Amino acid sequence: MTLRLPSPGGGTRPYTPRPAPARHDPGGPPPASRTVFAAAHVVADPAADTGPDGPAAVDWDATLAFRRHLWSHGLGVAEAMDTAQRGMGLDWPAAAELIRRSAAEARAVGGRIVCGAGTDQLPPGAHSLAEVRAAYEEQLALVEETGSGAVLMASRALAAAAKTPDDYLGVYAHLLRQAAGPVVLHWLGPMFDPALDGYWGSTDLDAATETFLQVLSAHPDKIDGIKVSLLDARREVELRRRLPAGVRCYTGDDFNYPELIAGDEQGFSHALLGVFDPLGPLAARAVRVLDSGDVKGFRELLDPTVELSRHLFRAPTRFYKTGVVFLAWLSGHQGHFTMVGGLQSARSLPHLARAYELADGLGLFPDPELAEARMASLLTVYGAGR
Secondary structure, X not given: OOEEEEOOOOXXXXXXXXXXXXXOOOOOOOOOOOOEEEEOXXXXXXXXXXXXXXXXXXXXXXXXXXXXXXXXXXOEEEEOOXXXXXXXXXXXXXXXXXXXXXXXXXXXXXXXXXXXXXXXXXOOOOOOHHHHHHHHHHHXXXXXXXXXXXXXXXXXXXXXXXXXXXXXXXXXXXXXXXXXXXXXXXXXXXXXXXXXXXXXXXXXXXXXXXXXXXXXXXXXXXXXXXXXXXXXXXXXXXXXXXXXXXXXEEEOOOOOHHHHHHOEOOEOOEEEEOOOOOOHHHHHHHHHHHHOOOHHHHHHHHHHHHHHHHXXXXXXXXXXXXHHHHHHHHOOOOOOOOOHHHHHHHOOHHHHHHHHHHXXXXXXXXOHHHHHHXXXXXXXXXXXXX
């Protein structure tokens, strides 16, 4: 059957879906050569009577089932990160419950998990550095109580409160001294969250990098690794070459991840990626190929996914979550295309149609007929039809 998909410039174009999925990873233990986390989305409760400014309503059964899907392929789960709509629909009470539930599920199935600790319980407005520290401490304590690894997320409140690089150094030194175990530090660029522009005390990325490295060099025993989400492969490579011994680089570059994970003669990046939410089985298969030393085979599997990833993460990048949840719906991981905060409206129909086409071309959908039927239903809802 041929679908009529909308074109960005107007009109429609014919598209014939593939009849069968590509070969999928059957699942198995975690990859051996790289540590790989998929930042996972949350599934909204579509029947909840809530609005964009109301509390987040989560379908816990579907949300946890998706995490079991990722663990079954040997991937780790990065929980309550920006992919889970932290600061874009998922409030702190819901995030705290998500961390508790996912950590318990991880223990039950033997899955690897890290969870984001930030400051998003603070109300809008100005806050002192002491208040920012206290907010971080509250969330870090909750994550540690669950037995999960912690990711110290970049904080909007800290970006607003800090006046100098020394303010960042002081806050992070305080937190790292208290951390029970090694944590992951997260540098999220302003393309993912405009409120984080100038993080580490400067809009000059070279200067910001030096401050970031000061944090790492002062507390290497308390840092498992860094997650870099700047969409700049050259900068990530330069940064990872300067890391203290034993500190890992987890790429968060959803534009250049195959080359960064493959690495070069001086090292490689591990992965903590939002795009590995929809790419989970394919990504797991690719890294297992890399485990065998077959870099060419790894690139042959993962390179073709970059066009889809760049489409999902195109500017304004922070709305990539809409495409991620859309693909989860088409793949059968949830029964609806609804997001907390109503974020399903953040991307246009032509954008979603192109995401469907690219994902179908990669063979990502376990049931192409289901994906086709759901895409057709969306076209009908939008008045586009077949």
